[in-house]
Every structure is written in structure tokens, then in C-alpha cells.
Amino acid sequence: MHNKSVAELSRALEQGTVSSVELTRQFLDRIRCEDGKYNSFITVTEDQALADARAADEQRANGNATPWTGVPFAHKDIFCTRGVRTTCGSKMLENFVPPYDATVTANFRKAGAVCLGKTNMDEFAMGSSNESSYFGPVTNPWGAKRVPGGSSGGSAAAVAARLVPAATATDTGGSIRQPAALCGVTGLKPTYGRVSRYGMIAFASSLDQGGTMARTAEDNALMLNVMAGFDPKDSTCVDRGVPDYTATLDEPLKGLKIGLPKEYFSEQLSPAMEQQVRDAVKEYEKLGATVKEVSLPHANLAIAAYYVIAPAEASANLSRFDGVRYGYRCEDPKDLMDLYTRTRAEGFGNEVERRILVGTYALSAGYFDAYYLKAQKVRRLIQQDFINAFREVDVLMSPTSPSPAFVQGEKSTDPVTMYLEDVFTIAVNLAGVPAMSVPAGFIDGLPVGLQIIGDYFSEARLLNAAHQFQQVTDWHQREPN
Amino acid sequence: MQWDIVIGLEIHVQLATRTKIFSGSSTAYGAEPNTQANAVDLAMPGTLPVPNEQAFRYAVMFGLAVNAEIERRSVFERKNYFYPDLPKGYQTTQLARPIVGPGYVDIQLENGESKRVRIHHAHLEEDAGKSLHEDFHGMTGVDLNRAGTPLIEVVTEPDMTNAEEAVAFAKKLHGIVTSLGICDGDMSQGSMRFDVNISLKPKGSDTLGTRTETKNLNSFRFMEQAIHHEVERQMDILEDGGEIVQETRLYNGDRDESRSMRTKEEANDYRYFPCPDLLPVVLDEAFIDEARNSLPELPDARKARFMDQYGLNDYDAGLLAADARLAAFFEETAQHGEDAKLSANWILGEFSARLNAEERSVNDSPVSGIQLGALVTRIADNTISSAGAKKVFEALWEGDGSDVDTIIDAKGLKQVSDTGELEKMVDEVLAGMPDQVAQYQSEEDPKKRKKMLGGFMGPLMKASKGQGNPKLFNEILQKKLDA
Numbered sequence: 001m002h003n004k005s006v007a008e009l010s011r012a013l014e015q016g017t018v019s020s021v022e023l024t025r026q027f028l029d030r031i032r033c034e035d036g037k038y039n040s041f042i043t044v045t046e047d048q049a050l051a052d053a054r055a056a057d058e059q060r061a062n063g064n065a066t067p068w069t070g071v072p073f074a075h076k077d078i079f080c081t082r083g084v085r086t087t088c089g090s091k092m093l094e095n096f097v098p099p100y101d102a103t104v105t106a107n108f109r110k111a112g113a114v115c116l117g118k119t120n121m122d123e124f125a126m127g128s129s130n131e132s133s134y135f136g137p138v139t140n141p142w143g144a145k146r147v148p149g150g151s152s153g154g155s156a157a158a159v160a161a162r163l164v165p166a167a168t169a170t171d172t173g174g175s176i177r178q179p180a181a182l183c184g185v186t187g188l189k190p191t192y193g194r195v196s197r198y199g200m201i202a203f204a205s206s207l208d209q210g211g212t213m214a215r216t217a218e219d220n221a222l223m224l225n226v227m228a229g230f231d232p233k234d235s236t237c238v239d240r241g242v243p244d245y246t247a248t249l250d251e252p253l254k255g256l257k258i259g260l261p262k263e264y265f266s267e268q269l270s271p272a273m274e275q276q277v278r279d280a281v282k283e284y285e286k287l288g289a290t291v292k293e294v295s296l297p298h299a300n301l302a303i304a305a306y307y308v309i310a311p312a313e314a315s316a317n318l319s320r321f322d323g324v325r326y327g328y329r330c331e332d333p334k335d336l337m338d339l340y341t342r343t344r345a346e347g348f349g350n351e352v353e354r355r356i357l358v359g360t361y362a363l364s365a366g367y368f369d370a371y372y373l374k375a376q377k378v379r380r381l382i383q384q385d386f387i388n389a390f391r392e393v394d395v396l397m398s399p400t401s402p403s404p405a406f407v408q409g410e411k412s413t414d415p416v417t418m419y420l421e422d423v424f425t426i427a428v429n430l431a432g433v434p435a436m437s438v439p440a441g442f443i444d445g446l447p448v449g450l451q452i453i454g455d456y457f458s459e460a461r462l463l464n465a466a467h468q469f470q471q472v473t474d475w476h477q478r479e480p481n
Numbered sequence: 482m483q484w485d486i487v488i489g490l491e492i493h494v495q496l497a498t499r500t501k502i503f504s505g506s507s508t509a510y511g512a513e514p515n516t517q518a519n520a521v522d523l524a525m526p527g528t529l530p531v532p533n534e535q536a537f538r539y540a541v542m543f544g545l546a547v548n549a550e551i552e553r554r555s556v557f558e559r560k561n562y563f564y565p566d567l568p569k570g571y572q573t574t575q576l577a578r579p580i581v582g583p584g585y586v587d588i589q590l591e592n593g594e595s596k597r598v599r600i601h602h603a604h605l606e607e608d609a610g611k612s613l614h615e616d617f618h619g620m621t622g623v624d625l626n627r628a629g630t631p632l633i634e635v636v637t638e639p640d641m642t643n644a645e646e647a648v649a650f651a652k653k654l655h656g657i658v659t660s661l662g663i664c665d666g667d668m669s670q671g672s673m674r675f676d677v678n679i680s681l682k683p684k685g686s687d688t689l690g691t692r693t694e695t696k697n698l699n700s701f702r703f704m705e706q707a708i709h710h711e712v713e714r715q716m717d718i719l720e721d722g723g724e725i726v727q728e729t730r731l732y733n734g735d736r737d738e739s740r741s742m743r744t745k746e747e748a749n750d751y752r753y754f755p756c757p758d759l760l761p762v763v764l765d766e767a768f769i770d771e772a773r774n775s776l777p778e779l780p781d782a783r784k785a786r787f788m789d790q791y792g793l794n795d796y797d798a799g800l801l802a803a804d805a806r807l808a809a810f811f812e813e814t815a816q817h818g819e820d821a822k823l824s825a826n827w828i829l830g831e832f833s834a835r836l837n838a839e840e841r842s843v844n845d846s847p848v849s850g851i852q853l854g855a856l857v858t859r860i861a862d863n864t865i866s867s868a869g870a871k872k873v874f875e876a877l878w879e880g881d882g883s884d885v886d887t888i889i890d891a892k893g894l895k896q897v898s899d900t901g902e903l904e905k906m907v908d909e910v911l912a913g914m915p916d917q918v919a920q921y922q923s924e925e926d927p928k929k930r931k932k933m934l935g936g937f938m939g940p941l942m943k944a945s946k947g948q949g950n951p952k953l954f955n956e957i958l959q960k961k962l963d964a
Contacts, residue, residue: 080527093526100520102527199527206757234529235759313757316559319570320524324623327526336621340563363561363752372754 001026002162003479006219009165010067013060020060020070024053024114027072031116031163040148040158042077042135044117045084052114059112067222069112074167076155077118078125079105079210080199088201089123089133089151092321092328092347102199103231104168104210111226119167120154123349124318125175125203127151128421131412132351139408140183141480142446146405149179149421155213156183160480166214166223170200172207173306174400174425177437180213181400181449184439186466186476187213188220191457192432193238195224196231202317204310205236207429215476217438217466221245224459240457248460249467254288256465259393263299264424270403273448276441277399280450280469284397287468294392296385301378302427303419308362308375309430314352315359321347354415379430386431390455395465398424400437400449424451434459438466439475447475482720483684486712487692488647489639491676492654493632494664495608496539502607502631503530503573510670514624518610522629524568529758536631537762539663540580540605541772543633546657546779547600549584554763555605557756562749565623566610574634576753579604580762581633586657587781588649589799598650599638608632627671639678639689644708648701651675656780656803666806667842668699675704679711681719690715691725695732695739703734710737783808791821800829806843807833810850817854819861827857831874848877855885863950869894896950900957906944907957910937921962934958 001023004012012018028046035041049072056070080086080098082105087093101109108115122132130138130153138153140146141161148157152169156179159167169176171189180187188211195210202208212223225246230239258281265274281291323329323343330346333339348356362371389396401421411418428435433456440450450469454462470476501508504521521528544551556578559571581603587595610628612621635654641647655673659666666672680692695711698704710732715725727745732738755761778786784802787793793801801811811828815821832853836846856877860870869889876888889895897903911918914937921933934955941954 086526088526096526098525098527100525100528197527198529201526202758204757233531235531236529236757312754316561316569316571316752316754319561319563320526320568322563322565322570324565325523325525325568336565360752363754365750365752368752368754 005216006165013070020053020056038139038157040154041117049116056112066111072114074164078201089121091134103196122151125151126351140405149182151175153179159185169213172203174422176211177400180437182405184447188436191434195227196234196237198233204313221463248464253468256289257393258291259294259396261296264398272443276448280440294389298381305375305378306426308371311355311359312362315356383431396453398451400451404443404446436462484681487639487680488641489678490637492635493674495672496631498535501629502536508630518625544581547584550582555580556761557759558753559756561752566612574606575604598640601636603633603635644705660805681715695730707732797825813850814854817851818857824857897948898950
């Protein structure tokens with residue numbers, strides 16, 4: 001059963017060949033036996049999951065089930081879960097138990113899905129390797145000592161290792177797509193504003209977006225059906241109808257116009273990686289798509305702009321962790337300043353501290369115009385690049401990451417090298433458009449992801465393109481041993 | 482040396498919305514600490530602000546009332562600093578794009594002249610919570626009930642030149658916001674708080690001096706005192722050849738002292754930037770028109786109406802019209818009384834004096850406009866004298882629940898207005914004062930005669946046991962003596 005997709009498990013539950021309690025027990029057993037190797041979970045909520053499974057079985061028996069009723073999954077530990085501690089990968093929130101659900105959490109609860117626990121992540125979603133988690137690094141199921149990517153490394157590893165069929169994730173600069181690529185699973189970052197951010201602990205508010213991770217595009221569509229939609233609690237959430245994302249999966253791709261941004265296929269791209277991506281694009285041509293080269297002229301500015309805007313927003317977003325109301329507080333503060341400085345110095349890890357410092361600097365008097373304001377101007381140029389590109393083509397394709405999973409410790413001492421992991425993913429967040437990573441091959445036994453970028457609110461088209469690719473390839477079905 | 486005083490004001494006006502500016506918590510004053518703070522107000526992780534439309538409507542109404550431009554697109558920013566009563570570690574406010582642009586207010590000075598004070602802008606923001614330093618044995622208590630209460634901060638140009646003008650402006654603004662119904666105007670509860678920027682420059686000079694800011698003054702009286710205090714402090718320094726330090730000061734009204742809170746060098750770098758959790762606020766014309774159509778009568782229009790409708794003089798009409806609640810009280814009194822001018826005199830005299838003495842607002846007055854109107858009627862129709870009326874007023878104030886006529890009867894205050902009876906008393910009194918009568922009748926100067934007439938009133942009132950109608954006594958006296 002653990003190899004089955006959400007769609008398959010849903011059908012099995014529907015047909016009564018398995019109960020939710022049985023399924024839940026099986027997956028909980030797998031987590032217990034296997035996760036010692038991966039460390040993909042921070043918290044496993046066994047009792048709650050079994051209680052939810054029993055309730056789900058009852059609901060099915062009563063005949064009012066959704067496709068998710070009784071299906072096990074996991075939440076990235078950035079989504080607040082009422083009554084279950086939510087750490088965001090930080091010592092700061094090691095013992096934080098929110099008295100409320102994130103909107104995403106509440107939506108899955110309403111759909112009857114059974115949450116098995118909270119997955120590991122880089123601290124406050126800051127990182128590309130899951131090495132910044134206070135709860136220890138996550139290991140990529142495809143290679144001992146290999147990172148799973150980040151920040152949603154726990155979700156990606158758990159799905160790849162078949163500990164859950166699906167997991168929620170978030171993406172601020174590539175945090176869904178890069179770990180999905182490195183772990184050989186399928187992930188979707190929706191359009192900014194498509195999924196409510198309420199109860200999703202903020203890193204950089206104008207870039208953060210909740211999304212999906214599973215092995216198949218179809219399962220991503222099933223997840224998005226639950227997650228997408230307007231939420232009055234998030235004023236950046238867009239009030240716009242939500243289609244059934246599974247309804248268009250089977251549409252033919254004939255006539256699909258694919259653009260390859262030439263800036264993403266420069267000489268810096270490794271020949272092996274380029275080959276994998278070009279092979280994947282050939283599959284699309286076989287499916288009836290046409291391909292042309294396009295340009296995103298300001299792509300080379302994306303990382304610089306991102307590393308001003310994201311830390312600037314983070315520096316304010318993380319001010320609330322001050323030891324006054326909740327979360328970690330230092331021992332015996334001697335006065336207010338001591339309370340603030342020691343609480344924050346002891347509660348935050350190095351990468352979080354670095355970004356708070358960078359962001360504070362960028363917003364400071366005398367530097368604001370040169371950094372923050374300029375970065376915002378660059379952001380508008382990057383948005384315009386995508387708008388222009390989508391006048392010519394339907395989707396853009398590129399590698400998701402410059403290389404497959406790297407070895408733990410290899411990049412963690414050099415922040416800039418680590419930041420370059422997101423060279424293909426970051427512009428998407430700055431523009432706010434949706435994008436996916438789809439398994440597209442292997443290099444030296446390690447999975448490689450194809451990034452598919454779409455126009456605003458074109459999630460259905462992206463999922464359709466990914467699904468059709470998965471009908472003619474089996475990269476997404478490969479299992480790490 | 483002669484100095485020009487330059488004063489600008491920043492006024493925080495708490496908006497009378499039912500709920501907070503970015504959350505659904507109640508804004509009611511006086512609840513148990515931290516019972517009106519939800520997850521958003523506590524800045525729990527992952528929570529997000531949702532703007533309260535009513536706060537925008539109120540801000541627009543304010544802008545229209547002060548002849549200001551309404552910005553069609555305004556932007557919330559984050560003002561970053563750490564303090565225990567600031568849960569998010571930043572205040573959500575407006576800086577570069579405030580909702581209300583430049584406007585003005587005309588104020589009336591005591592010499593009858595009118596003066597225009599320009600408003601630089603007014604912006605929307607959230608209030609912080611309160612830090613309580615007493616009763617916690619060396620620790621600080623934090624109450625977040627107030628955190629997130631909507632405020633508009635009104636910033637004037639430095640157009641005022643003395644305390645009188647500043648107070649007149651402050652009172653005018655108070656009248657405007659209470660008339661609009663967007664603020665309860667209750668200064669003792671912090672509903673309006675004033676920061677005063679003051680600088681001095683040599684008389685006639687075009688160059689502004691270094692200014693100081695005195696923060697958080699919450700009464701007109703403290704504001705006036707604080708301005709006098711700060712002007713003197715600066716004048717002393719300048720005349721001793723010293724320099725003014727740009728700083729923020731705190732004024733203690735009870736001791737008439739001030740101290741430095743922080744200098745410019747110690748000021749925070751607030752690192753403002755647009756709040757990414759809130760989209761720019763775009764107002765359409767329909768919203769602004771709706772606000773315009775909902776504007777109630779404002780103090781200037783009300784003053785003109787009071788002069789026209791009730792025949793009040795400029796000064797009385799101005800005082801009564803300035804405060805919405807006082808104006809409403811006056812109209813209630815005038816509608817239940819015979820004599821509007823007399824109603825105005827009573828409200829501005831006895832009634833206001835009593836309120837001030839007990840530091841009460843009009844709304845907590847124990848005497849209603851209906852009662853005062855009935856009292857005024859009995860003065861106007863000569864049932865009681867003004868001395869008797871004061872006794873009735875006193876009884877009403879102390880909570881005598883019976884109606885005015887019952888009190889008059891119970892206290893025996895009804896004056897004797899039977900002319901026959903009064904004439905008899907006059908005859909008797911005059912008969913007992915032959916010398917004074919003769920002196921009066923030999924006096925040529927009408928002014929002196931009038932004064933001498935008063936000499937008969939005392940004995941007359943005594944003879945009538947205080948119940949003779951003084952006006953009638955006066956008439957009868959004149960008639961008899963001049964005959």
C-alpha cells in the first residue's frame with residue numbers, strides 16, 4: 001500500500017479494500033521503522049492520526065466522503081496545527097503549541113484527510129539543504145549523506161521514502177521545487193495568492209506560498225483542490241474561482257507552446273543536466289508541443305534582488321519572536337534588553353540570524369534606497385520579463401536546480417554557494433507566477449527535476465502538462481532502495 | 482530679546498470602531514487586561530492582518546471635514562522597533578502615502594479673529610498596548626487590549642504661534658471628530674492625545690529654530706501648561722546663549738515639570754517599508770461619495786445655525802457648537818425650555834462649571850437637557866428667581882429624581898408675583914426707610930439713582946422671605962419712587 005498514490009488510496013478506501021485505520025497504522029509503522037534514517041519528521045502525531053482515521057472510516061460508512069477522507073499525509077512544520085506543536089524547525093518554537101489551525105490545515109481537516117505528523121524543514125524555511133533545522137538535518141532517501149534540498153526537505157524526503165503519499169510544503173525562493181527535484185518527487189508552487197497564508201509562519205510575506213508535494217501530478221492536483229481558494233483571513237489571498245484541477249489532467253498537449261529561457265541554458269549549466277532537460281523537452285515534442293527559445297533578460301538579477309527583499313521582510317516578520325508572549329525565552333533575563341538579545345541570540349540559528357542582519361541592514365536609513373528600493377525595481381522588471389514571455393509561449397521549461405543532491409556539509413559553510421542552488425527557482429517567486437518540478441531523469445543515480453513555469457493562475461495547465469509527461473515516463477515512479 | 486514661537490501639533494485620534502483595525506477584537510475601553518486581544522493582536526506566528534473597512538470610512542470622513550485631499554491609493558508600512566507592548570515588533574502605519582493629504586481648519590481666537598491652521602496630512606495606524614509599571618514589584622505588566630485600536634494621526638504645519646492658538650486648534654479638532662462621531666473624544670481615556678512640537682526664533686526671522694517634541698498630553702489644560710513650560714525653558718536656554726537639543730520630552734502636568742525622553746541621536750532607526758501583508762488601499766469614488774453624504778453637521782455650520790435658529794450671539798454659539806455632545810445637550814434643553822438664550826447661559830455657566838469642577842463629561846451629567854429645559858422655563862415665566870433656580874439645579878444635580886415643579890414646591894421656592902401683594906410689601910418697606918427715599922428723590926444722576934434703587938432690594942427680599950419676584954419688585958419700586 002505504501003507505494004500507492006493518493007488517487008489509488010482514495011479508490012481503495014472507496015471500494016472498501018482497506019480502512020483508513022489500517023492505512024494509517026501501516027504508514028505510522030513505516031515512519032517508526034524507517035524515519036530513523038531520514039529524520040524527515042519533527043513530530044509524529046500517532047494518537048491523533050488514529051483517532052482521525054477512525055472518524056474518517058465512520059464518515060465513509062455514512063456515505064459523505066471526499067476523495068481525501070481517510071487518506072494519510074503530513075504537514076510541513078510551518079503550518080500551524082491546533083493542539084499540535086508547530087516548530088518551524090526552530091528552537092524558538094520548540095514547545096510552541098498553536099491554539100488555532102492554519103487555513104490550509106483546517107481545509108485538510110475538513111476534507112477528512114489524516115495528518116500523521118509534521119515534517120522537518122530548514123529553520124523558518126531559510127535554507128536549501130535542510131541543514132539549518134534545529135531538529136537536525138534530513139537525509140535524502142536517494143543517497144546516504146546527501147541533502148534532500150530545502151527548505152521543504154522533510155516533506156520531500158518523506159514522500160520519496162514512501163512514509164506518506166503526500167505532504168504540504170511552502171516555497172519562498174524554491175523551497176518546494178528544489179527539494180522535490182533533489183528527492184525525485186513532484187511539487188507545485190501555486191500563484192502567489194492562490195493558497196491562503198493564514199497560519200503559515202511567515203518568512204518573506206510577499207514571496208511565501210503554500211503548495212503541494214506528492215509523487216504524481218494527479219496527487220498534486222488533488223492536494224491543490226483542497227488548498228486553493230479565497231480566505232478572508234489573508235488579504236493578499238486572491239478572490240477567484242477554483243477549478244477542479246483533476247478535470248483537465250487528461251487534455252492532450254497538442255499545440256502547447258514551450259519556451260526555453262536562454263538565460264537558464266547558459267554555459268554554466270552542466271552538460272549532464274542540460275541533456276536531461278532537453279530529453280524531457282523532446283518527450284513533450286512527441287506529445288505535440290512546439291518549442292522555441294525565449295528570453296528573461298533580467299534573470300541574472302533575481303538572486304541579488306531576492307536576497308535583499310526576502311531578508312528585509314524576514315527581519316520584520318521575525319521581530320515577534322522576542323521572548324515576551326510565547327516561544328523560547330532566555331533564562332533569568334536581567335533587564336529588557338538582555339531578554340531581547342539573549343532570547344534571540346539563543347533561540348535563532350546562524351542562517352536565520354544572518355538573514356535578519358542582512359535584512360535589517362538593507363532597510364536601514366541611508367541604505368534603503370540603494371538596496372530595498374532598487375531590489376523592488378528589479379522585481380518589477382523580472383515580473384515584466386515573465387509577462388512578456390507568456391505573450392509568446394504557454395509554459396517555460398528549465399532545470400529546477402543546477403545539480404542533483406549534494407553532500408551534507410558541502411555548501412553549508414559558504415552561504416553564497418548555497419544561495420546559488422535557487423538560481424532557476426527564485427525569479428518565479430519574485431514574479432509570483434506558478435511553477436512545478438517534475439522528475440525527469442537521473443544523474444549518477446540521483447534524481448533530476450524539470451521545472452515547468454506557467455502564467456498567473458495557470459496551475460491547471462501546469463498539472464496537465466506534468467500529468468501527460470508522467471503518462472509517457474516513469475521517473476516519478478522510481479523508488480530509492 | 483524678542484522671540485517668535487512656532488508650534489506644530491501631532492494628534493492621535495482613536496477611532497470609535499467597534500473592532501480593531503486589523504482584527505475582530507473589541508475596542509471597548511476598561512475591560513480586564515488582555516481579554517480583548519486575539520491571536521492576531523498577540524502576533525501569534527502565522528497570523529495576518531485584515532483591514533477594518535469602517536476605519537477607512539472614518540478616515541475619509543475626517544479628511545473631508547478638514548477640507549483635505551483624499552488619497553485614492555494609500556499604503557501601510559511597518560515601523561520597526563522592539564517594545565513589550567508592541568507585539569509584532571513593528572507598528573503598522575502609513576508614511577509615504579497617507580490616506581488624508583493636505584487640508585486646513587479655521588480657528589476662532591478670543592479677540593474674535595479667525596486663523597487658518599494647515600494640516601500636513603493624516604494617516605491611519607494601529608495603537609500599541611499598554612505597559613504597566615506599577616503593582617508588579619520591579620516587573621512590567623503588559624495589557625494588549627488597546628493593541629490594534631485604530632488611530633488617525635493628524636499632523637499640522639507649524640502654523641501656531643502661542644498656546645492659545647494651539648489649544649483653540651485642539652478644541653476645534655476635538656469638536657470636529659466628536660461631531661463626525663468617529664471618536665468619543667474622551668481625553669481622560671486617551672481617546673485623543675497630543676504631541677506638541679515647539680521651537681523659538683528671533684522675532685521676524687525666517688529661519689526656524691531647533692524644535693523639541695513634548696509627547697502624550699491628554700488634556701487641553703496640560704497642553705497649555707506644557708507649551709508655556711517649554712517656551713520658557715527654551716527661552717531661558719537661548720537667552721543664556723545656549724543651544725536647544727532636538728529631543729523628545731515628557732511633561733508631568735501635576736508637577737509642571739518636563740524631562741528628556743530621548744535625543745535625536747538616541748532615536749530609533751525605524752526602517753519603514755511597505756507592509757507585504759497588506760495590499761495598497763485603493764478607494765473608489767463611490768466609497769468617498771458615500772462618506773461625503775454621511776457627513777453630519779460640523780461645528781462651523783452648527784454655530785451659524787445656532788445664531789440663526791436660537792438667536793445666540795457669536796461667542797455663545799461658537800462655544801456650544803464646538804462640542805457635539807454639548808451642542809446636543811443645548812438643543813435638548815432649548816427644545817424643552819422657553820428661552821434658548823437663557824438655556825445657553827445656564828449651560829455655559831452653572832452647568833459647565835459643575836462639570837469641570839467634578840471632571841465629568843456631558844454624557845455623565847446627572848442633570849438631563851429635559852430637566853434643565855424645565856428649569857429654564859420656570860425662570861423665564863417668573864415662577865422662580867435665579868437664586869431659587871440655583872437651588873433647584875443643585876437638587877437635580879444631587880440626584881433628586883422628582884420633576885422641577887415638585888422640587889420648587891417642596892423647597893418653597895415659588896416667587897410671589899402677585900402685584901397687589903408685592904405693592905403692599907413695597908409700601909411697608911418704603912415707609913420704614915424715609916431718609917433713603919428722600920435721598921433717592923433728590924438725586925439727579927440717573928446712574929446713581931439706579932444704584933440707590935438696589936439699596937431697597939435687600940430689605941424687600943427679606944420682607945418677602947426671599948420669594949418676591951425681584952423683577953417685579955424693581956418695577957414697582959421705580960414706579961412708586963419716581964411718581
